[in-house]
Amino acid sequence: MSHYVPPKQSKLSQLLDVIVLVTLTVGALFVPLWLNMAGSSKSVAAPVASPTWEALGQNAVQAAQYEALGYTPETAHDLILSRFDYSFTAGALIVMIVVIVAYYFLMLKFSESEYREVISEKFGDN
Amino acid sequence: METWNYVEYAAWALSVLLGLYMVVDWFTIDTTYSEDVLTSSREGELEAMTEESHKG
Amino acid sequence: MTDFDITSAERDGMGPHGTKVGLLRVLGPAHVWALGVGIVLVGEYMGWNFAVGKGGAYAALMACWFAGILYTCVAMIDSEVTSTVAAAGGQYTQAKHIVGPLMAFNVGLYLVFAYTMLEAANAITAGYLISVVATMTGYTGELDQRPFIILVIMFLAWLNYRGVLATLTFNLVITAIAFCAIIVLFLSTSGILGGGIMQHAALFEGHELPYGWIGVLAAMHFGLWYYLGIEGTTQAAEEVRSPARALPFGTLAGIMTLLIAATLTWYVCSGVLPWEFLGDGVNGSVAPLFDTARLSGSNALIWFLGFGTLFATLASANGCINDASRAWFAMGRDKYLPAWFGAVHPKYRTPYRSIIFLVPIALIFALGAPLDQVITFSILSGLLEYTFMPLNIILFRRKWPMGSIKRGYEHPFHPLPAIVLLTICAITFFAVFLGYGTQLVAMIGFYIVVSLWFHFWRYRFVDRGAQFTMPWPKPQGY
Incomplete structure (x- = not known):
C-alpha cells in the first residue's frame, strides 16, 4: 500500500481552522441561550396566600431550620413551592434516542473506515 | 474608598501582570528556538525508550 | 528505565522518534490522586445539590450511589486501557489506537470542553465566594466579581505554564485540606465528637420523594457532578514516572476517596438543610457544605469550610487547565488540530x-454564560465520553485479547462493567432529556457538524500510519 503523505498546512490555514472551531463552539453554547430554549425552570403551581409554615407543608423541625437560615414563610414561599415540570412527549423522546444512536453509529462507521487505513499502512496489507 | 476597592484594583493589576508574563515569555521562546525543536515532541517515546534499553 | 513496564509481548522495532523537548516525567501516584480528586472535589462543595432539587434528598442519595457505580466502572475500564496506552491526551489517545481517528477527534473535544467549561464554572464560583467574604467582612458596596474570576484563571494558567510539578503539588496540598474539611465537618456535626445536629428523620418527613420515582431518574443528571472529572487522571500519563503503576493506583484511590466524600457530604447536608433550600443551587444553597457549617454555630467550622470551598474550586480549575491543555496539545501533535499547538516549552x-x-x-464562558448552562455543557461532554468508554473497552479486548499485550492493570468481570456503564449512561441521557433536551440535541448537532468538518477537511493533514504509536502487534480482525 502506498504511503499517504499529508500536505503541509500553511500558517494562515491553521489559523482559519482554529477560527472555525472556536466559532462552532461558541455557537453551540450561545445559540440555545439566544433562542431562549435553554434550561429547565421551576414554577409555583399553586401559590398560598398569606403563607404559614404549616400551609407550606413544613413541620416544626423544618420550620426551625428555615428560620435559622433567616427565612420567614413569606420569603421562603417561592423556594419551597416551586417545582420542575417533568412532562414530555413520546415524539420528543424518540427524536432524542434517534439523534444519539445515529450520532454514535455515524461515528463508529467513519472511524472504522479511517482505522482500517491506519492499520494497513502501519502493519502492511497482510 | 474602602479596602475592598483596592483589592479589586490589585486583582486587575495582578491578572494583567500574569497575562503579560505569559505573553512575553511565549514570544521570547518562539523567537529564540526553532519551530522544529519546539514541536519535536512525539507520542509513545516512553515505549520507544524501553525498547531501546532492552535492545542495548 | 527498568521500572517502566509498559512493554509489549511482541515488538514492531520502533525506535525513538527524535523528541528534542518533551513533557517532563516528574509525577508520582500522589499527584495523580491530587489531579483526579482535585478536579472533582468541588462537586461536593457545590453543584451536587441540584440533584436534591430534581428529586428530593433520597433521590440524591440514590443518584450518588448509582453515579458511584458508573464512575467505578469508568475508573476500572480507564485504568486498564491507560495503564497500557500511556500518553498525554488520555482517552483521546486510547480512542485513536482502539476505535479510530474520527472517534478520537470527538473524544478529544469532549475532554477539552468538559474541562474548560468546568474551569469556567469554578472561576464563577470562586468570584462569588470572594464577594461573600467581602460581605462577611463588612463591605457594604457591590463587589465587582470579574477581576477575581479573571485572576483565578490567569493565576492558575500561569502556574500551569511554569511547570507541572509545582502545579500538581499545589493541587495536592489544597485538595487534601478541602477533603479534611469535609471529614472534620462530618465528625463535629454528626455526634461522633460532641453534640450532633443531624435531624434526618424530621427533615425528610412528608418530603421523602417529592416527585415520585421519576425524580430519582431526573436526579441522575446532577448525580454525575459528585464525581465528574475523575477520569482526567489519564492526562498525566506522559508526565508520571511510572504510569503503569501510578495511574491505576491514583485513579482507584481517587474514586474511593470520592465515594466517601460524596456520601458524607450527602449525609451532613441533608441532615441539616431542608430539601427545598438544599436543592436550589441558585436561590437557595449555593455552597451546601458551607451552609451546613453556618448552621453548626461554630465560627471555626464556618472559616474552615469557607476555605475548603475556595480551595476546592481552585484545585478543580487548576486540574482542568492541566487536563484540557494536555488533550489540546496531544491533538495538535498528531495534527488533528493545527500543528502549532503541539509545542513544548x-x-x-x-x-x-x-x-x-x-x-x-475559558474567559468567554466564565464571563459570558450563566452557571447552570456552563455546568450542563460540561456534564453533557462528560456523558458522551462515558458512553464511548464501554465501546472502547469492548473493542480493546476484542482487538487485543488478554495475553496478546502486557497490561499494567486488568479490570475484573469483563464485560459486566461495560454493560453496567452503558445502561447507566442511557438512564442519564434520559435524565438530561427531562431537563435540558434542547441543549442535548444542540450539543450533539455541534459534534456532528465538527465531525463532518474533520472527516472531509481536517483529516487530510494527519499522517495515517504514524499516528499509531504503541508497540503493539496488529489488532485481530484486520
Missing part, C-alpha cells in the same frame, strides 16, 4: 501554547 516543559490558547476560551 523548552525550559518549563509544558504545552505552553495550548495553555495560553485556552485562557481566552
